[in-house]
Amino acid sequence: DIQMTQSPSSLSASVGDRVTISCRASRTISNYLNWYQQKPGKAPGLLIYGTSSLQSGVPSRFSGSASGTDFTLTISGLQPEDFATYYCQQSYDLPRTFGQGTKVEIK
Amino acid sequence: EVQLVESGGGLVKPGGSLRLSCAASGFTFRTYNMNWLRQAPGKGLEWVSFISERSYVFYADSVKGRFTISRDNDRNSLYLQMNDLRAEDTAVYYCVREGSSWSLDYWGQGVLVAVSS
Numbered sequence: 765d766i767q768m769t770q771s772p773s774s775l776s777a778s779v780g781d782r783v784t785i786s787c788r789a790s791r792t793i794s795n796y797l798n799w800y801q802q803k804p805g806k807a808p809g810l811l812i813y814g815t816s817s818l819q820s821g822v823p824s825r826f827s828g829s830a831s832g833t834d835f836t837l838t839i840s841g842l843q844p845e846d847f848a849t850y851y852c853q854q855s856y857d858l859p860r861t862f863g864q865g866t867k868v869e870i871k
Numbered sequence: 872e873v874q875l876v877e878s879g880g881g882l883v884k885p886g887g888s889l890r891l892s893c894a895a896s897g898f899t900f901r902t903y904n905m906n907w908l909r910q911a912p913g914k915g916l917e918w919v920s921f922i923s924e925r926s927y928v929f930y931a932d933s934v935k936g937r938f939t940i941s942r943d944n945d946r947n948s949l950y951l952q953m954n955d956l957r958a959e960d961t962a963v964y965y966c967v968r969e970g971s972s973w974s975l976d977y978w979g980q981g982v983l984v985a986v987s988s
Contacts, residue, residue: 795972796972796973798972798974798975800916800975802916807965807978807979807980807981808916808965808975808978809978810970810974810975810976813970813971813972813974813976814971814972814974817971817972819974819976851915851916853916853974853975855969855972855973855974855975858921858929859918859921859929859931859932860906860918860921860973860975861918862915862916862917862918863915864915865915865916
């Protein structure tokens, strides 16, 4: 199975900050890396697919990038509604696997 | 509008069975791969099972041999038959569609399965 290692597990940030979340795959997954946002009591929602493609309706302050098997989610200018938990997920192979999640909290 | 609505959850004793259903609407169900995922209380996301548009199936090791995924394209429905349930199967279960780059692009609201004596 492909292991996804996500970091940090949590972070505190202020409105307007630039936030980066990292995800490393245990082997090559090409660009089959997706990011999700989950708020308490709600189902997750897709933010970015294929490493860097923004899902319809997602604000442009969210972006994704990659270098080899290292992937990054960047939020440029954190907004109050962005405080949530974020997950990376590989869709290169079955079983699909997720990172452990990053909880973004208000500083 | 894409909608996925799960049903069939509840409280069951260890060793018991449940069948989850997911009613899909707003898209051509038969042309999409579908998945079940789950999330234990306070934990992260766990992928459970996959079924392709042509009914190729795949399972997480944790449920292999106990859970069965199926689909009825005429009824636009996805199912998860869960047998020999264990306490560690307690979770919210989500019905999820695969979209571009096989991302999980639409999620149901989730249904709670609680396994306890």
